[in-house]
Amino acid sequence: MYLNNHSYYSLRYGTLSPQELVQQATDCGLDRVVLTDINNTSGVFEFYKACREARVTPVVGIEFRQDNQLRYIGLAQNEEGFRELTTLLSAHLTAGKMIPRIAPEWEHAVAIYAALPKPIGDFRPHEYYGVRPEEVNNLYSSPIRQHLDRVVALAPVTFDREDGHRLHKLLRCIDENIVIGQLRDYPIADEHEYLVPVDELKRRYAPYPQIVNNTEALLKECGFEMRLGSENNRRYFTGNGEEDMALLTKLAYRGCRRRYASDPRARERVNKELKVIDQLGFATYFLITWDIVRYAQSVGYYHIGRGSGANSIVAFCLYITDVDPLELDLYFERFINPYRTSPPDFDIDFSWNERDDVTDYVFKRYGRERTALLATYSTFKGRSIIRELGKVFGLPKADIDVLVNEPQRTDKHHAYGKHIFYFGKKLEGLPNHLSIHAGGIVISERPLYYHTALQMMPKGFPIVQFDMYAAEDMGFHKYDILSQRGLGHIRDAVDYIRENQHESVNVHDIARIKSDQRVKERLRSGNCIGCFYIESPAMRGLLHKLECDNYVGLVAASSIIRPGVAKSGMMREYIHRAHHPESFNYLHETYETHLKETYGVMVYQEDVMKIVHHFAGLDLDESDVLRRIMTGKKKSSDTFRNLQAKFFRNARERGHDPALTREVWRQVESFSGYSFCKAHSASFAVESFQSLYLKTYYPLEFMVAVINNFGGFYSTELYVHEARMAGGNIESPCINHSRYLTHVTGEDIYIGFVHIRELERKVATAILEERENNGAFTGLVDFLQRVHLPRIQLDLLIRVGAFRFTGMSKYELMWEKNTVRSARTTACGVGDLFEEERDEFTLPRFEVVPHEQAFDEIELLGFPLTSPFELVAEAPAHECPALELHRREGQSVTMLGYYVCRKHVTTVNKKHMNFGTWLDRAGHFFDTVHFPPALARCPFKGKGMYVIRGRIVLDFGFPSVEVSHMEKVPFVADKRY
Incomplete structure (x- = not known):
């Protein structure tokens, strides 16, 4: 009887999950349940599964709306009908085509109108008119009464009875970005759009039993079988x-x-x-x-x-x-x-x-009707719900901030706070909008319209309206x-080497790269800044502690550094065994045979399979099933219990001691939750070696590639510093040498125009095009006569030093720019016929302010191109160099450090501690440990220079400073201000 039911995939409209809809429908006595979400098919698979589990017949359709105005409801009679519906919706969602006012001539689907788009006498066989329960009494005097054969019951369902309508109204406000008081001007669902028992609904249509008969007959014509597998x-x-x-x-x-x-x-x-x-x-x-x-x-x-x-x-x-x-x-x-x-x-x-x-x-290769990206569902969650509802209730930002930041302080909350938290809890987890999966693509045998509607995303590729989990269940x-x-680093580095060194580099000769001694030495040193997956402070320290210099060791290191392994204590045990292989005994000969390369420590998911297979004789197929169950949430399944029983039975038959068997099982079971795929680590390690090779033999080109890909663990400043440490001469942007991106010529590295804050891209492009077409600029006058740009953009170039080749100071350039007419073109497109005469001025003598270039670079680039240590107002009398730390274990030292980054950690006592990473005056890294008491006394105060005092500790030969005192040191004052 219900032909128009919405789930919460009628985004920001419905409130019921597909499962809740089916459950409530069956509770009301329905044996056929319909789903017709608004311009969406995301819930179809969940709905289909729920119907099959409830043993009711699923009927699927779509409620078509154009600009929030209902056109009609389409119901599929079979899978061909579903294809007809999704084809129409896909044209709307991918190409922006209007939903027509009159439904197409579907052969396997029916259309139900809520308002007459044409005389009911002109309805085609697949068209019906839906009458709501509250409209039944109006039929007595309506011409529609003469065509009852085309009339069906239309009782939409959008929410459940309890708080459903109020929640629906809040969703509509969020969707329209309005406060609750404005909702009267927008279309919303009727307050009675919830399920009632079938007999009660039929009583509402009792004056016209033919309507009920039509509705039931129509439903019997409709059904849906979803092809899975x-x-x-x-x-x-x-x-x-x-x-x-x-x-x-x-x-x-x-x-x-x-x-x-x-x-x-x-x-x-x-x-x-x-x-x-x-x-x-x-x-x-x-x-x-x-x-x-x-x-x-x-x-x-x-x-x-x-x-x-x-x-x-x-x-x-x-x-x-x-x-x-x-x-x-x-x-x-x-x-x-x-x-x-x-x-x-x-x-x-x-x-x-x-x-x-x-x-x-x-x-293009496999066809747009058969190829699509997977979707993800962005859901309402956390603080964002409170902010959204706060805006709906019209709260000022300050009151919303209190609700978000101090949810327990009810005494400080606005009077609407309790309602916001109440309905926020109900909103949590509901889908908000569809987004794109990180990269998942499906390629279908049949057009995807048999499974879903397609929706265009901003990148220009359509998505299916289901996610990866539904895709997996559908087969x-x-x-x-x-x-x-990281791959951009490698690709660009190879291009830069070809351009700068005139050499071709084969980074795909992996066997040669993995055996290269210089590459292995760099890996062992931990000096891997810019190298994919191994550049972080934690990884730098781990490589140093392990003295890792080979591919297999790097694969292990890439796995044991992950949070689960480190938190379990197995990372430290692994390092200890690597340094002292004589200090432990293997639990069983199986461990020695199959886990020898990791010193008897299970590091990978594959290790679980090895132990289960070789210790207890489970097939490798069964071992993988067991591993998958343990890393998931199905430990209560019959499959898990059967495999567990087989593990202990086989171990007993093999004569293993019961205590040993229990310990092996305990390790397998506890380890599985945080294990990592070895093949995954191995893949990353290949890329790491490629990066290491390029950094070792072509450090300048490699670091420029890292800078130009704008991604990595560190900031651009640190990568520029690393290029300088590798022998590069760092040059600020120059109108005659710089490109849009940073580039290297010989040993000179010119920072690209892209790094100048607020410099417009079109200005940089104009400079490059003019220089390419007509040669280098001879000076400011020549530049201004050839390139048209706003004066404020010119000021940026002067201040960053882009005209330093002229030999003039910034002040002289700033003066001279006012005497030159900018490049211009007449209406006829013809420039000046004669060179313009210029007045001659005698400039006053300008005083150069110390460090002014560095301060301008900090403002315009975000960092100075000279050493920041030159800007320190007052340095400590004695600084311990970072390279000395490993020789001074246990001693107290004073360090002057330039902040690089820090890591926040919460102790078992719920207190905060930090690990810091710094550069010393010579440009070398050192690390600090800030235990909770020291961190509370001497907190970090942002980027900059710090004096650090503490005691040196060595952990497997890797030095760090346990901080007792730390204070930020000011830079010298900029005397221009």
Whole structure:
């Protein structure tokens, strides 16, 4: 009887989840339940599942609205009808087409109008008119009464009975960005739009039983079966399954010969994987991923194939990844096995400014009707709810801030505070709007309109209206096309080396790079600033403590530094065992055999599989299932209990001591919650080695690449400093040498125009174009006659030193600019025929203020290009150099440090402590520890220079200063102000 039901996927309108809607509908006696969200199909899959679980028939549709005005409700009679509905909605959401006032001539869907767009006598067979319960009495005198065969009951459902309408009104206010008092001017749902028992609804239509009969008959014509499973994916890459498998086999064998020559272990592993891939029907998935990577390589893009897909030797042989699974003893079963219910996925990283082009290729290659990005749901949560509701109730910002920052201080809250918190709790978790998944793409066999409507996003790619979890449950394979700036560092560095050094660098010769002694020495030193994944202070310290100088060690380091491992104490135990391998005994020979490279410590998710498989004899497939359950939330499942029982049964049959078995199980169970995928770490470690190689042999080009990609752990200032430490001559922006981005020529590094605050891009572009077309500028007069720019923009260039080549001071330049007419063009497009005469002036003598250039650079670039230590007003009498710290363990020292960054930590006693990172006068790093008492006495006071006093401690040879006193030191005064 209910033909128009909304879930909370009628965004900022409905309040019920699809599950709640189905539950309430069945409680009211319905055996067919309808979902018709407003211009949205996000809830269809959840609704379908809930209906199947409740054993009621699902009916799906869409409520079509244009500019918040209801056009009609479309109900699908079958999946073809759903396609018809989603096709219309997709045209609206992707191309901006208007929803027509009259429904299209659907063959498998019906349209229900709430207002007559044409005479009811002209209705086509699929068109109906919906009458609300409160409108029934009006039919007596209405001409509609003569066409009752086209009339159905229309009782919309939007919320539940308790507080539902009030919550709906708040959502409408948030959507319209209005206060509650303005809502009367906007369309909202009727206060009775909630479910009532079927018999009660039928009584409201008792004067016209034909309406009830029409409605029930219409519902019986409608239904929906959603196709689930892997057949939703593109079925073939070539023409059929056999050809796909033949092509994959050919590519795998060819890659195996290139990667391994004639290694029989590799060929055996390839054959084993191909058999499983064929058995599970994943050949097409591999080939499409290979095709994506192949395109990227063809246009010169770098990529990293990471995640569990790097466990596959077939992926390695197809050059999807550069991780050798034989070298690292990676298990293919971690990626694909016959017991795995969810589809596998490859994570392919591209540079941040190349990812969109790769995505565009995928859309063009596989078709826009069959390709889309996955969505994510941005939900109402936390403080944002309080702010939104505060605005709805018309509270001033100060009162909202009190509610947000002091939620427990009810005595300070506005009178509306209790209502805001009450309804905020009800809003929490409701979807607010759709966004884009980080990089997930689905490629469907049939047009995606059979599964969802498509919605265009600002980047120009459409999304499906479901997220990755629904995609997985529906059987869709996900292709993760991701981005990161580390690959941009590598790509740009190679380009800069070619331009500056006239050399070609092969960063894909991973075996050579991993064995390079100078690269290994740099890794051991921890001097890895700018290098992907290993540049942070914590990683720098860990590499130093481990004396890590090889690929396998770096893979482990990339895993044990993660919060879970470090918090459990296993990171410290790992470092101890690495330094003192004779100081411990392996728990069992299985640990010694299979965890020797990590000193018997389980570091990776794959380690769980190894121990369970080799200690208790579970199949690798079963071991991966157990690992997945332990890292999830299904420990109460029958599968988990059965595998746990098999673990103990097999261990007993193998003769293991029961106490030993319990301890192994305890370690496996406790470790699984924070374990990390080894293949993932291995993928990152490959990229880290590529960065290390470039930093070692081409440090200037590499650091310029880091600067120009605007991403990393540190600020631009620190990367500029690192380039200076590598021998670069840092030059401020110059109108004759700088480009828009920073660049290197020889050993000179010119800061790019992009770094000058408030300099407009069009000004920088005009300078570069004029210089390219007509040569270098000879001076300020020449510049102003050739480039038109606002005077305030000229002032920025003068102050930053962009005209220093003239030999004139800033004051002289500021004076001279007023005597020169700027570049201009007449209406006819012809410049001056004769050179303009200029008055000659005798300039007064200007006094140069000390450090004025540094202060201008701080204002315009954000940091000085000279050493900030030159600006200190008063330095301590004695400073301990950072390079001396490791030789002075236990001594108290005084340091003068330039702030780099700090890390906040909460102790077990809920107190705050910090770890600081600094530069000394010579430009070297040192680290500090600020325990809660010292931090409370001497807090950080922002960026700048500090005098630090404390005691030197060594942790596995890595020095740091335990701070007892710290104070910020002022810079010298800028005497211009």
